[in-house]
Amino acid sequence: MTTHRGEGVDSGAGSSSAGAGAEASGGEVFRPGPRNMDEEERARRRIVFDGVADIYERARPAYPDALITDLIETCAIGRSSRVLEIGCGPGLLTLPLARTGAHIVAVELGANLAARAERLLAEFPAVHVCVADFDRWEPPPEPFDVVVAATAFHWLDPAHRVVRCGRALHPGGTLAVVDTYWGVGATPGGFETDVQECYARWHPRRDPNFTLRTLRDLPSARSDLEAGDLGGAPELRRYSVTRQYSSEQYRGLVQTFSDILRLDPDHRAGFVECVGRLIEERFGGSIDRTDTYDLWTVRKAVGGSDD
Numbered sequence: 001m002t003t004h005r006g007e008g009v010d011s012g013a014g015s016s017s018a019g020a021g022a023e024a025s026g027g028e029v030f031r032p033g034p035r036n037m038d039e040e041e042r043a044r045r046r047i048v049f050d051g052v053a054d055i056y057e058r059a060r061p062a063y064p065d066a067l068i069t070d071l072i073e074t075c076a077i078g079r080s081s082r083v084l085e086i087g088c089g090p091g092l093l094t095l096p097l098a099r100t101g102a103h104i105v106a107v108e109l110g111a112n113l114a115a116r117a118e119r120l121l122a123e124f125p126a127v128h129v130c131v132a133d134f135d136r137w138e139p140p141p142e143p144f145d146v147v148v149a150a151t152a153f154h155w156l157d158p159a160h161r162v163v164r165c166g167r168a169l170h171p172g173g174t175l176a177v178v179d180t181y182w183g184v185g186a187t188p189g190g191f192e193t194d195v196q197e198c199y200a201r202w203h204p205r206r207d208p209n210f211t212l213r214t215l216r217d218l219p220s221a222r223s224d225l226e227a228g229d230l231g232g233a234p235e236l237r238r239y240s241v242t243r244q245y246s247s248e249q250y251r252g253l254v255q256t257f258s259d260i261l262r263l264d265p266d267h268r269a270g271f272v273e274c275v276g277r278l279i280e281e282r283f284g285g286s287i288d289r290t291d292t293y294d295l296w297t298v299r300k301a302v303g304g305s306d307d
Contacts, residue, residue, distance in 0.1 A: 042155065044262065045155075045258040045259070045261075045262055046109065046155040046258075047109065047110070048258050048261040048262060049089070049110055049113060049256065049258070049261070050109070050110025050111065050112045050113055051112075051261070052255060052256060052261065053090060053110065053112035053113045053115075053116055055252055055255050055256055056089065056090060056113065056256045057090040057092070057113075057116050058252060059249065059252035059253045059255065059256050060089075060092065060253070060256055061243055061253070061291070062092070063093060063150070063178070063293065064239045064241050064293060066239055067178070067237070067239045067293055067295055068093075068096045070237055070295060071097075071148070071176055071178075071295060072096075072097070072100060074174070074176075074235075074237075074295075074297050075145070075146045075148075075174045075176055075297065076145075077097060077100050077102050077145075077146060078100055078101065078102065079100065079101035079102065081100070081102040081103065081145045081146060082102070082103050082105075082142065082143075082144045082145050082146075083097060083102045083103065083104045083105070083144060083145065083146045083147075083148065084104075084105050084106075084107070084139065084144040084146070084147045084148070084168055085097070085104060085105070085106040085107065085147075085148050085149070085150070086107050086134045086147065086148070086149040086152055086153070086156070086165075087107070087108060087109070087134070087149055087150070087151075087152025087153075087155060088106035088107065088108045088113075088114075088117050088129065089108065089110075089113050089117065089152075090113050090116035090117050090120065091106065091116065091117030091118075091120040091121050091129070092120070093148075093150045094106050094117060094120075094121060094127065095120060095121065097148075098121055098124040098126070098127050099124075101126065102126065103126045103127075104124075104126065104127045104128070105128050105130060105139075105140070105144075106121075106127065106128070106129045106130065107130050107132050107134050107137055108129060108130070108131060108132075109131075109132070109133050109134075110131075111131050114129050114130075114131045117129045134156060134164070135156060135157045135160070135161075135164075139167070139168045143168060143169055143170035143173065144168050144169055144170065144173060145169075145170065145173050145174070146169075146173060146174050146175075146176060147165045147168050147169055147173070147174075147175050147176070148175075148176040148177075148178075149165070149176070149177050149178070150177075150178040151178055151179065151180045153177045153178075153179070154179070158224065161224075162175075162224060162225060162227070162228030162229075162230070163228065163229065166228060166229055166230045166300055169230075169300045170300070171300055171301065171302040172299060172300060172301075172302050173299070173300050174297055174298070174299050174300070175225070175230060175297070175298050175299075175300070176295065176296070176297045177222075177225070177295075177296040177297075178293060178294065178295055178296075179293070179294040179296070180291065180292075180293050180294075181213070181218060181291065181292040181293070181294070182257075182291050183212075183289055183290070183291065184213050184214065184215065184217075184218065184290070184291065184292045185214065185215065185240055185242070185290030185291075185292065186214060186215050186240070186290075187214055188212040188214060189287075189288070189289060189290065190283075191278075191279070191283060191287045191289060192212055192289075193212065194278060194282060195275060195278060196210075197274075197278070198271055198274035198275050198278060199271075201270070201271075201274060202263070202267050202268075202270045202271035202274060203259070203263065203267070203271065204263075204267065205259075215238075215240070215292065218238070218292065218294065219294075220236065221234075222234050222236075222296055225296060225298050228298075230298050230299065230300045230301065231299075231300060231301025232298045232299035232300065232301055233298065234296050234297070234298040235296070235297050235298070236294060236295070236296055237294070237295040237297075238292065238293070238294050238295075239292065239293045239294075239295070240290055240291070240292045240293075241290065241291055241292075241293070242288055242289070242290045243288070243289060243290075243291065244286055244287070244288050244289075245279075245286060245287050245289060246279075246285060246286045247276045247279040247280050247285055247286065248276070250275060250276070250279060250287065250289075251272050251275060251276045254271070254272060254275055255268075255272060260272070
C-alpha cells in the first residue's frame with residue numbers, strides 16, 4: 001500500500017519538538033544519499049553527529065504530525081507495547097512515542113546525543129536509553145512489538161540490518177523505517193537550484209552530473225525490506241512538508257548533515273557562510289523549503305523464523 005500525504009506548512013522549523021534520529025537519507029543536495037556509500041565512508045560518517053549534539057538538538061526540524069500519528073496507529077503503539085528505537089539521537093522522535101506510555105529501549109551510538117535523550121525523557125520511567133552500536137548490540141531476550149529506525153536505518157550494516165531487526169521482533173511485530181529527503185518536493189525550488197553554487201565552490205567531492213530530485217524520483221519499493229525474512233509486504237506512506245527557515249536556522253541545519261561535517265574546517269565554514277549569504281541576499285533572509293518523509297512498515301509473519 002502506498003499513501004501520499006499532501007504538503008503541510010510548518011513555520012518556525014528551526015526549533016524541534018520531534019525530529020530525526022540521525023543523518024537524513026538524501027541529505028546531500030548535490031549527489032546521491034548516504035545509502036549509496038561504500039562501507040568505509042559509511043563507517044566514517046555515522047559517527048560525526050555526536051560532535052555536534054547541541055546543534056543537532058536545536059536545528060533538526062520536527063517530523064510531520066501525520067507521520068507520528070500514522071506510525072503510532074499503524075504499529076498499535078500503546079501502554080502495553082515494547083518498542084525498540086534504533087538511532088534515537090537526542091530523543092526527539094522518542095518523545096511522542098514515550099507519551100503513549102510504551103516501554104521503549106532507545107539505542108544510540110553517540111554518548112553526547114544519548115545524554116540529551118536521557119535528559120529530555122527523564123520524566124518517562126518506561127524509557128531506557130542505551131549507548132551502543134546496534135550492529136553489535138545484543139538485544140534483551142524478550143522480543144519487541146515494534147522496531148523503529150527514523151532517518152537512521154541507512155547507517156546500519158546493510159548486509160545484516162533487516163535480519164537483526166527481524167530477530168528483535170516477536171511474530172506479528174512491525175519494523176518501521178523512516179527515510180528523509182531534504183529539499184525534495186513536487187518540483188525543485190529556487191533555493192535548491194541556487195545553493196548548488198555553494199556546493200560547487202566549497203564541496204570538493206561535488207558530482208558535476210548531479211540533477212535535483214523530485215517526488216517522481218523517490219522509490220516506490222524497498223527491495224532490502226522485501227528481500228528480508230520478515231515475511232510481510234512493505235507498505236509505504238509518504239509525507240511532504242513545507243517549512244520556513246531563516247538564514248540562521250538553515251545555517252544550523254546544514255551543520256548537522258554528515259557530508260558537511262566531513263569537510264575540513266575551512267571548507268565547512270566557507271560552505272555555511274555561502275549558504276547564509278545566499279539566503280540573505282537572494283531570498284530576503286528566509287526560504288520556504290519542502291522536505292519529504294517516507295514511512296515504511298513491514299510486519300513479521302506469525303510463525304516466521306527467528307534464525
